Amino acid sequence: MGDKPTILIWSENPALARELAGAARQALGPGGDVALLAPAGVAVDVPSVDVVFTTERADEAPEAWAALLAAAVSQTEPALVLVGATKLGLQVAPRLSERIGAGYAAWATGFTLEAGTGAVAARCSLYSGAALAYHQFKPGRVVLTAAPGALTAPADAPSPERIARQSTLTAEVDGTAPTVVGVRPKATSAARLEEAHAVIDIGQGVKAKEDLALIESVAALLDGQLACTRPLSSDRDWFPEWLGLSGKKVAPELSLLIGVSGAIQHIVGVRDSRVIAAVNNDENAAIFAQADVGVVADLYAFLPVLVERIRARGMRPAWQ
Amino acid sequence: MNIVALVKYSRDVTEIKVDPATSELRTAGVPERVGLIDKNVVEAAVRLKAATGAGLKVIALAPATARDSFKDVLAMGADEVVLIEDPFGGEAEAGIVVRLLEAAIRKLDPVDVVLCGFASDDGYSFQVGPRLAERLRRPLLPYARAIVPEGGGLRVEQNLDDRMQTVTAPLPALVSIDEEAFPPRRTTLMDALKAKKKPVNVWGIETELGLSRADLESSARIADTRLTGVVVRRQQRVLKGQDLGAMADALIDALEQAGVLKGAA
Numbered sequence: 001m002g003d004k005p006t007i008l009i010w011s012e013n014p015a016l017a018r019e020l021a022g023a024a025r026q027a028l029g030p031g032g033d034v035a036l037l038a039p040a041g042v043a044v045d046v047p048s049v050d051v052v053f054t055t056e057r058a059d060e061a062p063e064a065w066a067a068l069l070a071a072a073v074s075q076t077e078p079a080l081v082l083v084g085a086t087k088l089g090l091q092v093a094p095r096l097s098e099r100i101g102a103g104y105a106a107w108a109t110g111f112t113l114e115a116g117t118g119a120v121a122a123r124c125s126l127y128s129g130a131a132l133a134y135h136q137f138k139p140g141r142v143v144l145t146a147a148p149g150a151l152t153a154p155a156d157a158p159s160p161e162r163i164a165r166q167s168t169l170t171a172e173v174d175g176t177a178p179t180v181v182g183v184r185p186k187a188t189s190a191a192r193l194e195e196a197h198a199v200i201d202i203g204q205g206v207k208a209k210e211d212l213a214l215i216e217s218v219a220a221l222l223d224g225q226l227a228c229t230r231p232l233s234s235d236r237d238w239f240p241e242w243l244g245l246s247g248k249k250v251a252p253e254l255s256l257l258i259g260v261s262g263a264i265q266h267i268v269g270v271r272d273s274r275v276i277a278a279v280n281n282d283e284n285a286a287i288f289a290q291a292d293v294g295v296v297a298d299l300y301a302f303l304p305v306l307v308e309r310i311r312a313r314g315m316r317p318a319w320q
Numbered sequence: 321m322n323i324v325a326l327v328k329y330s331r332d333v334t335e336i337k338v339d340p341a342t343s344e345l346r347t348a349g350v351p352e353r354v355g356l357i358d359k360n361v362v363e364a365a366v367r368l369k370a371a372t373g374a375g376l377k378v379i380a381l382a383p384a385t386a387r388d389s390f391k392d393v394l395a396m397g398a399d400e401v402v403l404i405e406d407p408f409g410g411e412a413e414a415g416i417v418v419r420l421l422e423a424a425i426r427k428l429d430p431v432d433v434v435l436c437g438f439a440s441d442d443g444y445s446f447q448v449g450p451r452l453a454e455r456l457r458r459p460l461l462p463y464a465r466a467i468v469p470e471g472g473g474l475r476v477e478q479n480l481d482d483r484m485q486t487v488t489a490p491l492p493a494l495v496s497i498d499e500e501a502f503p504p505r506r507t508t509l510m511d512a513l514k515a516k517k518k519p520v521n522v523w524g525i526e527t528e529l530g531l532s533r534a535d536l537e538s539s540a541r542i543a544d545t546r547l548t549g550v551v552v553r554r555q556q557r558v559l560k561g562q563d564l565g566a567m568a569d570a571l572i573d574a575l576e577q578a579g580v581l582k583g584a585a
Contacts, residue, residue, distance in 0.1 A: 062450065062462075087481045091462055094447035097415075098454035103541030104415065106445035127333045127442060129550060131345050136544040176459040178476070178493075182486035198580075222581075234500060245444070246499055254580045264334070275578045276554060277571065288558050293574040295567050296560035302567065309568040314584030315576065 005118055006051075006076045010037040010069055010092070011084025012060060014046075016148050020082045021046045023151035027113050035076045037069055037169065051076060053169040059180070062091035067171035070099045075169075078141065079118035080111070085145035093145045102141040105133075109150045125150075128245050129268030149194070149249050149272075187240045197319045198224035198254040201243055201270055204231055205259015205280060205299055209238055214303055215258060221310050222256065223317045229266045243269030253319065259299050262287030279303070321374035321491075324425055325365035326436040326448065327358040327393060329382035330410070333442045338549025345549045352410075354380070354389055357437035357497070359396075359504040364467060364497050365435045366397035366505070372469050374432070375399055379424050381406045381417060387520045394515035395507040401520040402428070407533055413542050414443065418451040420536075423529040425456065433474065434494040438463055449496035459489035463498040 007024035011017040017036060024034045025048040035051035040059075046052075053072050057064055069092065073081065083093040085107060097104035107125040109132070114120075120142040126133045193199065200219040206212075212226070219226055226239070227250070233242040241248055244266040251272035258279050260266065267290050270276065278291040281298045288294040295302060332353055337346045362378065369376045378398045380390065383406055390401045404420055406412070412420075425431050434456075439446045453460035461467075465484075466477040473490040479498045507515075525531045557574065559567045575581040 066454075087463060090446040091450045091460075094414075094445075094450040095454050097447075098418075098451050104447060105542070106447065126444075126547065127336055127345075128444065130333065130336055130338065132548050132550060134546040134548070135542050138541055138543045140541065142541070174457070176453070176457060176489075178459050178461050178487035178489040180485060180487050181475070184484040186483055254575065271552065275575070275580050277575065283558075283560065289556055290552055290554060292555040292578065293557045293571060294559065295571055296558060297564060297567060302564050305564040306568040306571065309565060309572055310581075313569075313572060315572055315581045316584075318579050318582045 005032040005080075005113055005115070006035055006078040007032065007080045007082060007113070008035045008037065008069070008072055008076055008078040009082045010039075010065070010072075010089075011086065012039045012065075012088055013084050013086055013148070014039055016084035016086070018046050019148065019151060020084060020146060021049050023111075023146070024080075024082055027111060031115075032113075033076070035072065035078065036164075037065075037072050049164045052164040052166045054166065055169050060088055061173070061177040062088060062095060063177040064171070064173045065092045066095035066099060067173050068169055069096050071169055071171040073100050073141070079113055080120050081141070081143045082108075082151075083143065083145045085147040085150070089145055093143050097143040100141060100143075102143045103137040104143045105135050106145045107150070108144040108146045111144060111151075120144075125268075128264045129271070130264055147249065149251065193225050193227055193241075193243075193248055193250050196225035196250065196252050197317060198222045198256065199227050199243075199250050199252045199270065199273070200224040201227045201229070201255055201257045201260060202232065203229040203257065203260030203266070205261075206232070209236070211300070212238070214300070217307050218256070218258075218303055221307060221316075222254065223320055224254070224256065229260055245269065253317075257287055257291065258303070260287055261285050262290050321372050321432045322428070322430060323365050323368055323372075323374045323376045323433045323435065324428060324431045325361050325376065325378045325398065326421060326434065327361060327378050327380045327390075328355045328437070328440045328442075329353070329380050329386055329389060330355050330440055330442040338551055340551050343548045343551050345547050352386065352389075354393060355437070355441040357439065357441055357499070359392075360500070360502040361435050361437050361497050362393050362396050362398060363504040364464070364495070364502040367502070368433065368435070368467055368469070369397060377402055377428060379404065379421060379428075381420060383409075384522050387522070390520055391512065391515055392507060394518040394520075395511040396505060397511075398518070400518060403520055403522045404529070405522050405524055407525055412536075413540055413545075414445060414447050414451065415539060415541060416536050418448055418455060419539065420525060420529065420531070421448065421452060422455045423525075423531055424523065425452075427529065430492070432491045432493075434458075434492075436494065436496050438496045438498055449494060453494050456494070458492050458494055460494040460496065461487055461489055462496045464495050465498050465501045467495055
């Protein structure tokens with residue numbers, strides 16, 4: 001490693017790559033270099049990056065990205081490689097760690113890079129978000145993955161525009177990558193859940209898809225976006241995406257959880273909300289320990305009354 | 321054809337509690353078991369066994385005292401369990417675990433298909449499959465929702481972030497099972513009786529795998545790990561009763577106080 005520490009970042013998701021770059025810049029201060037392996041076919045508009053590697057590759061084989069990152073590692077000799085924790089990134093990062101003999105940890109929510117020694121320490125989410133692990137790595141290179149929103153630098157953090165040195169990277173891919181014989185794109189949600197002021201988060205207590213009209217009437221009054229737990233997406237296919245450990249994470253002003261039991265795997269997706277309210281008919285549901293205010297009631301009886309009372313009292317969201 | 325299913329013996333994370341005063345994790349007395357995801361791995365392996373007539377062995381890293389925990393895995397249809405006696409008490413970092421699994425697979429070779437979970441219930445770090453694929457230099461078909469033997473290789477339906485994708489690879493290969501794919505079968509009393517005759521072979525890392533504990537420890541990249549619990553600090557106010565209107569008003573009041581709702585200007 002040179003005198004100036006380098007952090008190498010990559011995610012196929014441009015927004016996540018920007019987040020990682022911001023966190024890397026903040027950790028390095030003005031002294032070190034942020035190097036970026038750009039996602040294929042995406043214009044590079046990531047500020048505060050010093051080195052940009054572009055590539056001709058258009059496919060998304062984890063083997064290929066691991067090989068490209070290994071090539072970028074040998075050029076930049078980074079102390080740390082930050083990879084976005086998507087399903088693809090979570091394949092690429094551990095492969096890379098084996099290839100370059102680096103330490104590895106997943107789900108980082110913070111890290112430090114000691115000036116001088118380059119020693120890395122990382123705080124990582126563990127046990128479905130019920131715990132945090134503080135890892136002190138041995139001297140040497142480290143690979144970390146971070147989920148969207150997990151490493152967000154404070155909004156007032158300086159993010160200097162830099163003129164990046166660009167070069168094109170190629171890498172030999174070993175022959176083990178499976179052959180892609182068919183692709184079926186998934187439906188994606190038009191809603192930008194991460195930007196919603198309020199999230200109306202529904203679980204298996206909502207019985208039928210027709211009941212969404214009732215939920216939507218609440219969402220409309222609260223200026224909220226609808227979201228759901230995993231079973232409503234993966235089993236019932238009501239929504240293309242869900243909140244939770246394996247899904248999206250949001251941090252709105254208000255999350256209103258309706259018919260959600262409160263399993264930690266789901267709660268981890270909403271627990272950074274400023275205020276959490278819940279409606280559930282089971283007094284013993286775990287959700288009531290995770291909420292600021294909970295209502296023990298049958299949602300089908302309660303929500304129409306809530307809608308009527310919000311209207312009657314002329315209440316509206318504070319941000320409107 | 322030979323199939324190996326990798327099964328994690330781990331803590332039931334839903335039983336891990338946090339001391340609200342000290343943020344300390346209460347892990348004492350938390351039961352250990354074959355993971356939930358890992359039962360699905362065994363189900364996928366048993367189905368592939370049925371489709372191909374292959375042999376099926378399960379590899380797990382566990383204390384020797386955990387032998388009886390694998391009865392269910394054998395009842396589901398595995399032929400044999402190889403229990404690598406864990407000298408690290410479940411605390412080894414994944415890089416070491418991957419080396420142990422690699423050595424066990426190489427000892428069982430020829431192994432045509434290695435099946436594992438996309439992640440484990442407790443660590444949930446998604447790393448064993450890709451790291452093993454790198455070390456074994458074999459193709460990995462991750463996030464499988466369907467596995468079909470085809471033309472001497474495998475055809476796998478993958479559930480990726482933005483798409484479903486069908487991939488093929490020749491054997492030998494690794495496959496990781498997607499979340500909630502291959503829900504495990506219920507076993508019968510007959511299955512359980514048959515399982516009694518099946519072996520759980522305990523392997524030592526030095527005696528059977530030919531590895532040295534000192535070498536494994538020196539391959540660790542993490543010097544120290546400290547755990548703390550995440551304490552939820554919510555107001556936990558609960559409204560209940562028969563009067564829905566009163567509860568709705570109380571909820572609205574709470575949201576107004578919290579600055580989420582405001583009254584008519």
